[in-house]
Structure formats: structure tokens, C-alpha cells
Amino acid sequence: MANKVYVIGVGMTKFEKPGRRQVVEADGGSRAWDYPDMAREAGARALADAGIDYREVQQAYVGYVYGESTSGQRAVYELGMTGIPVVNVNNNCSTGSTALYLAAQAIRGGLADCALALGFEKMQPGSLASTWDDREQPMGRHVLALAEISEVLFPVAPWMFGAAGREYMKEYGATAEHFAKIGHKNHKHSVNNPYSQFQEEYSLDDILGSRMIYDPLTKLQCSPTSDGSGAAILASEAFVDRHDLSAQAVEIVGQAMTTDFTSTFDGSAKNLIGYDMNVVAARQVYEQSGLGADDFQVIELHDCFSANELLLYEALGLCGEGEAPSLIDAGQTTYGGKWVVNPSGGLISKGHPLGATGLAQCSELTWQLRGTAGKRQVDDVTAALQHNIGLGGAAVVTAYQRAVR
Template sequence: MFDPDCNEAKGITMPNRVFVVGVGMTKFEKPGGRGARGTDHEAGKEGWDYPDMARESGTKALADAGVEYAEVQQGYVGYCSGDSTSGQRALYELGMTGIPIVNVNNNCSTGSTALYLAAQSIRGGLADCTMALGFEKMQPGSLGGGAQDRESPLGRHVKALAQIDEFAFPVAPWMFGAAGREHMKKYGTTAEHFAKIGYKNHKHSVNNTYAQFQEEYTLDDILGSKMISDPLTKLQCSPTSDGSGAAILASEAFVDSHGLAGQAVEIVGQAMTTDFASTFDGSAANIIGYDMNVQAAQQVYDQSGLGPADFQVIELHDCFSANELLLYEALGLCGAGEAPTLIDNDDTTYGGRWVVNPSGGLISKGHPLGATGLAQCAELTWQLRGTADKRQVAGVTAALQHNIGLGGAAVVTAYQRAER
């Protein structure tokens, strides 16, 4: 524990507290779901482009916070597909106040990386009010492989996995499927355990009007859908999506001066990790980020003084059902090899020890890469406020968020209501 008096005597400044005071998001749509071309106000073109997405999510977040865009001192905008200053163009829909705007790209953890940077600015005393916003306008189908004239950021990961599992397309489901097969071989996990995660998350999304899919499936439907990478069927894989999410972050002084304590949610722990040498130790789980997840979670538990048992609701990165299963163990919800028992006991849904992905998760809510982390933040903010409607988890006092991008970065965040 820190001794504030001792630190003050040494000239050490303690980090400022950081609060989420406003959140907003769009409905997540299949690519082109609201029109293949977006609005160009000068040319009068119609559709749903990233400026429209940003205006919708950003306006909602500002209204939720009850602040004007002119009060935002810094902006951090995440996206994976787009031009170099798309972040500026996105926030110009909300105002043109000359503030610093930083464009952020960290693969699938882009949204939570923008959140991390916006929080870091307040934590370090550089700003009192910041905005994190993420969006994505994606192409239909599996993710592409990027530029052909340079080394892929995932090239080393793919080569390492190909040494222990036969290479296959599409690459992303192959990578996570390989980690699932490894778990099956090591611990006796079955295809049904993975399918039960898909079943759960689709069932949760029925109550989420922001979700790309709101259809409940039977377990047989999940198991019987098209095989993508054994044991992962189509209904256990996150879809490509268009959409946006946003959050307004504030310092304690800003919360007090604006009377926002009643709606503020505090970030009580937050950590980002990147790949360790162990990523390439010959384990499929580590290649898809297991060690990154373990270390980020432990840092957050140390910062917050909370442990897995202290959270009631969790939004985590279920890009594929195999990743959610592995995350139960990486985040410390159970020991190594014990995730199937959690699943069989319904410990990760309503009535269980935790409710994991009440939003429907990436599998059913959708996965617009730059927006995912901020949509998770929005869901957990609503859960802590008690305003999540039919998705509301009973007695929420603390919430945990996990978001990962291969190549790689993992971001874990812990939240509590401000008055606690």
C-alpha cells in the first residue's frame, strides 16, 4: 500500500482518479446494413459512413454525460480500416474546437486502447475531460490479410502456430480453433463445451437492441451450423460488423464541479500488456494471447484490490467461443482445465457466479474492431448504473472488461460505481 504522506514528502504525485461519465453506441450492423456508402454532406451522398457512426455514438455519449463537446479537452479515436486522419474527420461531426485528436489502431483491442489512452491522460493530470471513440466500417466476409508487400504483424504468430498445427484458412478461426483443440487434447474439453458458450451469448443478445443478431438458437443449432475451424462452427464466431461506441471520461474535480457523481463509474484498475517471450513457447493458447491476458488481469487485480470473486458481470473478448473458454482460466475465474466445469454448472450466465457477456458478446452483438472495447465499456457502465433493462444483472457492485488484439495487445479494466 502507498503511504500518501510519504509520497508527498518525496515529491511523488499520486495518480488522479478516472471516471466514465457518459457512454453511447450505435446498433451494430452487418457491413453495408444501413447503406453501402456514407453521408458526404458536401456532395449529398446517402448511406451510413464512419462520420455518421461517430456522430451518433458521440452525441449519445455527450448527452448521457450532460456535457458539451467544447468541454472535451482531448480525443482518442480508434479504428483499424481507414485513412490516417479519420479520427479527426469523425470527431468533426461533434465540433471543431482545435483539441488534440489521436488516431489509434491496435487490432481488435483498438477501442479499449483508445479508452486506456483517454484515461491515462486524466490519470496523469493532463486533462479533466476526454473522449474515447471507436468505429469500424468493414468489408463482408473473413478479415483480409493486409498489405502484400511487407511483413504481416501476425506473421511470426502464424509461423509459430503452423509448427504445431496444420495451417488453414481463414486464419483467425484457425488460430483460435487450434487453441481450442489444444485445450481439448490437454483437458478433455468437448465440442459441446464450446458450443454452450455460443448458445449462451446468442441467448443473451435477444435482449440487446444494439446487437447485430437478436436470435436465440438451440444447442443443436450451434453444433450443427457450418464448421469453420473444428470445433468452431459459424454460430461460435464473431461476424464482421459496422458500428461505433464512445465514452466520456472525467477527473474527480470535473465530476464534482458538474454534479455527476450519481452517474459516474470509476475505473479502479486498468492495464495493457503486449506479447511476452512466452507467446512463442510452443503453446497455441499463448500464441493467441493467454499470457498477455493473465498478466493484464493480475495487474488490474493488484491495482484495484479486487479479485475475480468480487465481480458480478464481465464483458470479455469472445471473438470465438474458444477464446471465451480460455479466458475463464486466464482471468482467474477458475483454475487451468476447469473452464468446462464452469460451463456445465451454468456459472457464467444469469443465476450463476458471474454473468459473462450479457450484451451477447462479440459472437452475437457483433465485432466492429475499433468499436468493440467501447461497446463493452458502455454495457458495463449501464450494468453498474442499473439501467441495462432486461439484461440487468442483479446486485452489480463491480464489473470487469477484457479486450484483446493479436499481434498483440490485451487491455483489462475494472469498474465500480463512484459512490462506492
């Protein structure tokens, strides 16, 4: 029988524009904020939140997309050097939640009583670019498939998600305003998030009128590059009991990871950005947890672009196919609606340091379930849902509930 898995501590840094934050040295000089600094800050906060020492952590899974081999070890050495296994994780934009998934597996399978999932990213300004150009690109097949049904535009990411948005508009009659309303909502939510890269509210006209990246996606509907880190401490039921942590523990009641299916290349833009992966992962989590979309009050999902959030409303079962625009118009995904989606501000406004995003989502939902999210707090939260995706591809969906002891 699988062991129960609990989140007992979370922590994150503020997400920052790449290169903006400086560290003041003891001699009064300054240097650029680096990934060990980020990991130390997020990891120490998670350990303090759990009320444990790093020596009690038995395994660590450390995620990042851009960096040298064993950067994970260098990062957690800021917390301690105890000889434990440290696994470096890279799964594109779902790296942070993949680290979370692996740490949860270790607990669930009885391989560890306490594990750390940590993610960080130190990014270059501007659009994402490939690093290794002397070999096959992992997204090459996806790009070629989309090029057969859509005009090609660079950078690749906004083109892929924008093409899926255009496809949806043609099929279901959504308008540019529906996508803009998502950007408007998420920027508004981030005003109350001290960890957010952006904390400015914009009008709907501001969103629609910002620079066009790939129609219908304007700049204020696209996630920025970011520096930052997030961390979560996971533990078994026995560990929770020994340390008397049930009052703050949050249980992972369902979790699934999916990768591309043959249907990814069925000729639709939405499947090339992971729609089928998302559908199957969500269904697996609902089956595991016994919960359905209607049972969640708060959701953190992967809004790298507003088009993805709109499609996720349907993939996660918040509504039927073609019904997302009506959901948006009715205000059902913000405060006062049926769900509050991305109370943190989401990737669009909170920021998107690739390796940290999934763990920042975990942190937000843990705070929401504990009732400690401050001005962002959603009323009467009993269950929370997380979605994180990386193209190429991996989708991770996780369901949380307060520990029932």
C-alpha cells in the first residue's frame, strides 16, 4: 500500500527580472544574485516553515533548465552537506513540478521519510532561445508539425501558443477580448502578491493595447523571463506524527505526470501545446483523489500565455469544449466566481523562472489551504489543484487537501 505524502514546508523567493537583483557583500560591494543565493533563500524558508533541520532531509530533487551539470548539488550545499542523494531534474517548463513529483514518489514508495524538492532559474533577458545548436532540437518535430498548419513566427513559444489560440477562435468563436480578460485577471491578482515580478494592475484596454507579440497575444498576456527559486519539504505520515506537524501539513491526494501521445501530432495546434497530455493527467488525478473539478476552490495553472489558460479551463474539466469564453465572461475564474484561478498572478504576472514555477505553485496552494495567503486568500478552501507543463513534453497535475488527522 502506498504511503501518504504531505507537504510540511514551503518557501520561495520574490521573482525578479533577470539581472535586476544585487547581493550586497560584507565589504560593501555588490554582485549579481546567483542561483546558490536563490536556492539558499527558498530552501531555508521551506525548512523554517517545516520547523526542521536540513539534516533530517533524506533525498533532494533539484530542478533547473539552464545551467551546468550538478548545479543542483551546488544549490543545496547552501543548506548543508550531508551526503544525501541529490538528483538534478530538467523537464522544460514543468521542471519544478517534476522535482515535486519525484520527491513525492520517494515518500510514497517508502524510500524516504523526508525529501526536498527545490527549483531555481537564472535566466537571460528576452525570449527563450536554444543553447545547443549542433544537435537535434527536442522540439524540432513539434515545430515542423505546426509549420504545416500555421505560418511560422519566431520566437517559437508565443507562435505555438498563439496558433493554438487562433485555432480555438476559428472553431468556437472566441475573441481577442476573451484572451485579454485572462491577462487582466492575472495582473490584478498579482497586486496582492509580494513574491510577484509584476504588481501593477492594468485595464482591459491596457492589455489589449500592449505590444502585439503574436495575434491575439499581446505582451501583457505573455509570461516574462524571470530569476527565482521555490522549495517544498515533503514527508511521510510517520514523519508528520513524530514532529507534530499535522496542523500545517497539506496532503498530496492525487498526482500524475504524462508525456506526449501520438495524438500530439494529429494536426491540431492545441495538441502540439499539450492539450491531450493535460486532459489525461487531470483525469488520472481525479480518479486517484476521488475529487472532480467542482471540488476545488483554487487552482494554480500554467498560464505561460493567456491562450494556454483558456484551453486549460477545458482540459482540466472546468467546462466543456467550446465553453471557456462563457466561463470567462461570467467571471467564474476569479474572486466571487466558482474558482479562483492563479491567485498568485500566475506565470503572466508572477513570473516564470522555469525550474521554480512548479514549486511556486505548490507554495501558493499550500498557503491557500492553510488560510495564510493574506490578501490573496480564497474563502473556505478545502481542496486545491495544480497544473504545470513543459513542451516536448511533460504535464504534471497535483491535487492537495488539508491533512485530516
